[in-house]
Amino acid sequence: MIGIFDSGIGGLTVVKAIRQRxxxxxxxxxxxxxxxPYGNKSFAAILDxxxxxxxxxRKCGAGIIVVACHAAAAAVYDPxxxxxxxxxxxxxxxxxxxxxxxxxxGRLGIIVTRATIAGGLYAKKIxxxxxxxxxxxxxxxLLIPLAEEGWLNHxxxxxxxxxxxxxxxxxxxxxxxxxxxxxxLFRRIIQTKIGRRVHLIDPSLAxxxxxxxxxxxxxxxxxxxxRNQSLRLMVSDFTDQIELAARMILKxxxxxxxxxx
Amino acid sequence: MIGIFDSGIGGLTVVKAIRQRxxxxxxxxxxxxxxxPYGNKSFAAILDxxxxxxxxxRKCGAGIIVVACHAAAAAVYDPxxxxxxxxxxxxxxxxxxxxxxxxxxGRLGIIVTRATIAGGLYAKKIxxxxxxxxxxxxxxxLLIPLAEEGWLNHxxxxxxxxxxxxxxxxxxxxxxxxxxxxxxLFRRIIQTKIGRRVHLIDPSLAxxxxxxxxxxxxxxxxxxxxRNQSLRLMVSDFTDQIELAARMILKxxxxxxxxxx
Numbered sequence: 437m438i439g440i441f442d443s444g445i446g447g448l449t450v451v452k453a454i455r456q457r458x459x460x461x462x463x464x465x466x467x468x469x470x471x472x473p474y475g476n477k478s479f480a481a482i483l484d485x486x487x488x489x490x491x492x493x494r495k496c497g498a499g500i501i502v503v504a505c506h507a508a509a510a511a512v513y514d515p516x517x518x519x520x521x522x523x524x525x526x527x528x529x530x531x532x533x534x535x536x537x538x539x540x541x542g543r544l545g546i547i548v549t550r551a552t553i554a555g556g557l558y559a560k561k562i563x564x565x566x567x568x569x570x571x572x573x574x575x576x577x578l579l580i581p582l583a584e585e586g587w588l589n590h591x592x593x594x595x596x597x598x599x600x601x602x603x604x605x606x607x608x609x610x611x612x613x614x615x616x617x618x619x620x621l622f623r624r625i626i627q628t629k630i631g632r633r634v635h636l637i638d639p640s641l642a643x644x645x646x647x648x649x650x651x652x653x654x655x656x657x658x659x660x661x662x663r664n665q666s667l668r669l670m671v672s673d674f675t676d677q678i679e680l681a682a683r684m685i686l687k688x689x690x691x692x693x694x695x696x697x
Numbered sequence: 698m699i700g701i702f703d704s705g706i707g708g709l710t711v712v713k714a715i716r717q718r719x720x721x722x723x724x725x726x727x728x729x730x731x732x733x734p735y736g737n738k739s740f741a742a743i744l745d746x747x748x749x750x751x752x753x754x755r756k757c758g759a760g761i762i763v764v765a766c767h768a769a770a771a772a773v774y775d776p777x778x779x780x781x782x783x784x785x786x787x788x789x790x791x792x793x794x795x796x797x798x799x800x801x802x803g804r805l806g807i808i809v810t811r812a813t814i815a816g817g818l819y820a821k822k823i824x825x826x827x828x829x830x831x832x833x834x835x836x837x838x839l840l841i842p843l844a845e846e847g848w849l850n851h852x853x854x855x856x857x858x859x860x861x862x863x864x865x866x867x868x869x870x871x872x873x874x875x876x877x878x879x880x881x882l883f884r885r886i887i888q889t890k891i892g893r894r895v896h897l898i899d900p901s902l903a904x905x906x907x908x909x910x911x912x913x914x915x916x917x918x919x920x921x922x923x924r925n926q927s928l929r930l931m932v933s934d935f936t937d938q939i940e941l942a943a944r945m946i947l948k949x950x951x952x953x954x955x956x957x958x
Contacts, residue, residue, distance in 0.1 A: 470742050471732050476845065481731050481934040550938055581842045584737065592856055599853065673742040677811055 437462040437662060438647070439498025439522075441489045443472030443482075445671070445678055446583065446617035447504030448685040450527065453640035454502070457648050460663040466492050470672035470696060473580050474507040475549030475616070482551060483511045492670070492695060494522055499660045502647055503527065504617045506548060506639070510555025523650070523657055528552075530646035531613050531639035532561040538635045539611040542569045545604040545634075547576045547626075548615035558615065572607045576600045576616070583618040584677075586684050594625055601630045613637040621685065670695040698723040698923060699908070700759025700783075702750045704733030704743075706932070706939055707844065707878035708765030709946040711788065714901035715763070718909050721924040727753050731933035731957065734841050735768040736810030736877070743812060744772045753931070753956060755783055760921045763908055764788065765878045767809060767900070771816025784911065784918060789813075791907035792874050792900035793822040797830060799896045800872040806865040806895075807834045808887075809876035810841065819876065833868045837861045837877070844879040845938075847945050855886055862891045874898040882946065931956040 438461050440451055445467045454463065468474075471485050486508045493501050501524045503512045509526035517524050535544050546558050553573050562569050578596050587593045604612065612634050614620050620638045627636055651658040671678060674694040682690045699722050701712055706728045715724065729735075732746050747769045754762050762785045764773045770787035778785050796805050807819050814834050823830050839857050848854045865873065873895050875881050881899045888897055912919040932939060935955040943951045 470738065476936060476938055477731065478934050478936050550936070554936075577846060578839075578842055578848075581839055585838060587839075592853065592860065595853055595856070673739050675737060675739050675811070675815075677737055 437464045437497050437499060439493035439496070439501040440465045440504055441486070441493060441501060441508070442467050442504040442617055443474040443485070443507060444469050445682045445685065446580070448682055449617050449620045450502060450504035450640040450643060451667070452686060453644040454647060455667070457644035458651070460665060462662045462664050462666040464493060464496050464498055464668045465670060466695070467671045469674070469678055474505060475551050475577055475580055477507070477551055479511065479551070479555060482508050483516075486511050486516060490516065490520060490524065496670070498522065500525070500650070500657055502643060504640070504643070506615050506617065507551035507555065509552070510557040513557055523654070525643060525647055525650065527617070527639040527643045528557045529561050530642035531615070531637055532558055533565065534642040535611050535613050535637045536562065536566050536569060538637065539569070541608070541610045542566070543607060543609045544569055544571050545607065545609040545612040546571060546573045546615045547600065547604070547612065547619060548573055549577055549580065550575045552615055558613070572604055572609060574600060574603055579622060580616065580618055583621050584681055586681065588621055589625065593622070594629070597622060597625045598629045601626060605630060609634060611635045611637060614639065669693065672696045698725045698758050698760060700754035700757070700762040701726045701765055702747070702754060702762060702769070703728045703765040703878055704735040704746070704768060705730050706943045706946065707841070709943055710878050710881045711763060711765035711901040711904060712928070713947065714905040715908060716928070718905035719912070721926060723923045723925050723927045725754060725757050725759055725929045726931060727956070728932045730935070730939055735766060736812050736838055736841055738768070738812055740772065740812070740816060743769050747772050747777060751777065751781060751785065757931070759783065761786070761911070761918055763904055765901070765904070767876050767878065768812035768816065770813070771818040774818055784915070786904060786908055786911065788878070788900040788904045789818045790822050791903035792876070792898055793819055794826065795903040796872050796874050796898045797823065797827050799898065800830070802869070802871045803827070803829055804831045804868060804870045805833070806868065806870040806873040807832065807876045808837045808861065808865070808873065808880060809834055810838055811836045813876055819874070833865055833870060835861060835864055840883060841877065841879055844882050845942055847942065849882055850886065854883070855890070858883060858886045859890045862887060866891060870895060872896045872898060875900065930954065933957045
């Protein structure tokens with residue numbers, strides 16, 4: 437199966453993208469709702485939680501794992517990735533690559549959480565690919581609870597988005613990465629507030645493409661993955677509100693299993 | 698020492714109140730920042746975390762523990778309280794008692810998180826004390842990240858508070874309990890939006906009074922508590938942002954120790 441890890445249920449945006457891109461494959465999801473969201477957590481805490489989540493997905497039969505949580509991407513890149521016994525992809529590298537393909541002026545904005553900025557993987561990846569690119573990172577922590585509350589089109593959400601993106605607008609960016617698994621849910625509002633000329637990068641689409649390419653190039657991994665279009669959703673803490681939010685993202689009835697490893 | 702447990706650093710409002718009321722006593726604080734906030738967590742997850750936190754405080758020398766987190770209060774009441782080997786006080790019971798003393802019309806509002814509503818302790822306590830009282834509970838989850846961000850007087854915070862309290866205003870309450878350890882930080886805005894005639898109940902002051910009374914009545918416990926005016930602050934996950942927020946609440950320089958038990 438394709439395993440997908442996230443700090444909560446925001447990573448279901450990545451599930452959606454992967455199901456659209458690779459519809460036949462079985463998917464198993466683990467959202468660490470008992471310890472998430474990770475946006476204000478330290479690297480050490482995120483690393484511990486990530487190790488636990490990857491282990492759960494491996495035990496449940498994942499043959500490859502996609503980490504949907506941007507805050508955990510730096511820890512996937514180093515130290516997890518090279519030492520884990522399954523291939524582990526993260527969302528930051530493909531999003532950074534796609535953003536650099538899209539920009540014409542070389543001025544990129546990234547909206548993220550504090551932990552993602554502290555992890556530094558966006559700055560590192562973009563710097564490696566194009567040392568002349570200018571990167572403006574902005575932590576937007578309030579968007580996570582707004583998503584969890586389902587206030588996707590609320591007037592207050594519009595005001596908060598406007599306040600946040602103003603800081604990037606004055607930087608005259610032409611490309612903006614939605615650097616948290618929840619943020620694609622605000623795509624329409626963000627586009628309105630930042631202006632139509634700014635190209636938005638949805639990392640869930642970028643990582644789905646990257647996964648498809650990886651499977652094309654790695655027949656051994658691809659051959660081990662089952663293809664029955666199934667979707668199994670696990671969380672480390674279950675509440676009705678979490679199930680509601682999951683339903684809102686996937687736009688279908690869902691059943692969440694509780695699993696703490 | 699007096700131990701104080703919270704899901705994060707919001708419980709420092711209780712530390713402030715206890716230091717004002719019982720200034721000589723040594724205080725040790727544990728904020729579960731690695732797993733908090735608890736507002737959207739299940740009872741089972743909160744119970745596990747609470748057990749871990751109480752054990753840490755006991756090992757570090759607490760002789761009595763005050764649980765500042767409203768979401769954990771129901772778990773303190775049952776099953777923790779009667780079975781733990783130290784006295785454990787929670788914030789809900791004294792706040793409920795004080796609210797019933799203040800109300801004249803018997804219509805009470807409580808602003809809380811979802812986990813506190815699910816725990817049901819406010820409804821239970823108020824029902825036991827005055828079966829005729831009408832209680833209107835409202836979950837205000839967005840106030841927690843606003844506090845963590847330090848947006849205490851931001852225009853967006855005013856709008857969100859206005860939207861929340863409107864639902865209680867139409868119920869014609871005369872008393873409102875600030876039922877989350879962070880909410881006393883918004884006291885001024887809440888008072889403005891709900892109207893001057895509504896009496897606000899700050900549970901941190903209520904639990905400080907309740908603790909003072911408990912110590913008056915329990916000489917054995919009181920005699921074991923040291924009195925050097927010291928304050929030790931521990932968190933299960935440390936970041937600069939958490940230290941900043943702690944400083945904002947206590948209005949003094951603080952040093953947080955990391956401790957996961």
